[in-house]
Amino acid sequence: MAQKQPSKLSLRNFFVYNVNYGDTEGKEEEKILFFHPRETNIDVQMREVGLSEAIVKFTENFDEAPCDALHSQKTRKLFLQPEKDFWMIMTLNVPYGPKSTEVMEGSDYLGHEVETDVYRSVLTQAYSTARLFVGPFQAVLDSQNGDTALLVKKLDHFFKRYLLGLRLRDCDILTVFDGIQFLPLDKTTFLRCQCFVNLVEASFPLVAHSVLIYNNSLVWSGLNPDDAKVVFRYVSSNLLPSHLKANYLAHRTTSNNSPRIARFVTGPDCLIDLVYSDKTPKVYLGNVTQPSFFHLIVYKVVDLVLCLFVPSKETLKLELYRQLDAFLHTRMTELDVEINSYRKTVNDPPEAPDTRWVYFNTTNLATKDMLRDKKKGPQSDALVRALVKLHQNHVRLMKEGNSSSETYLRTSTDHWIIGRMSNFRQFYILIEKKKLSLHEVDDAVKKLSETQLRGIFFPT
Structure with missing residues (x-):
């Protein structure tokens, strides 16, 4: 019998369904709102949905909390009920390979490498x-009197692109935090940024909310943190990289690409034509005074990015973009220079070559890390998984009412993992240097806390 070839973690299927549909015999598929892979046979889709429904109902007999995961030898199935009667299910193929990297003990499914959280x-x-x-x-269903056609179309349009960008093997504790990288500034420079945003909103009354980003770090946000993190993740991880790639290709194919147009990441193709193509997307903000859709105008000058949210009921005319371009360009250029000048005066503390760390503030979702630093080389998957387990322990302690904790772990590979929690702030450290005593590790942790998180993290 041929031995099964090694494999990596991969997406098996992903689907969305509503339990209130498909009750009529012969029309069971009506409850399926989206299914990936799209070419999956309808009988297989219905079987997957039926199995998920059965698992959810079965687990209700044992716990009031809804089912969130099912572990099997070959797969890991994740459950999410994002809204009443709606379920999202993601099934992962568990990686298959050698049981040990040190001793050849054959191959098996490596479920321990898949962290459910x-x-x-x-x-x-x-x-x-x-x-x-x-x-x-x-x-969406209510707007169509319960007809699922529009929701099916919207979900298909979104997920068929979104799922292509999933990098499952790159996910780690930062994925769990889902936080925001803030840009540290001095009071004067920060006040200058805040005054700029206030001036924009005062000069353009159509603008309801604003977000200011510099070099993939958040400078200022007028949104609730839950909305801000989703917008920040989309703009920094999807929108800006796509824009930079498109501009690069445009410059390679033509020498007439106007930098003036390139400053609008979302907006018109041209500021001159009377008939123009508007590429401004609409996004939903659910944590504002009146939750609704907003036009998202994104304007970029060098490293500074301004996101403007205009109520969707407003019609965006070409003249508005012209006025924004005339108003923003010079001011944002000057502000970019000011921020850049301040950043050059800041001396980053020296980094220990064998140390990685990550900080997370639960209250404002702020993250700071040196976990994925390419200069330090590839990170150890086993150590990163250990960080997740340590975080799970801190979450459990917080639920039990403990706001402070400190944990030192020494792994079988002679590495150290340290976790500190205080006042909803968490600090995790990986020390990859071997043969260190507990005293040496404690000194390294104190030094790192002092240099990296001075004024932020207060150990007990």
């Missing part, structure tokens, strides 16, 4: 991003 966060982010563009699923 990490991929539950992946599923949660999939919903929050879909909601950003589709809106609440139930609201």
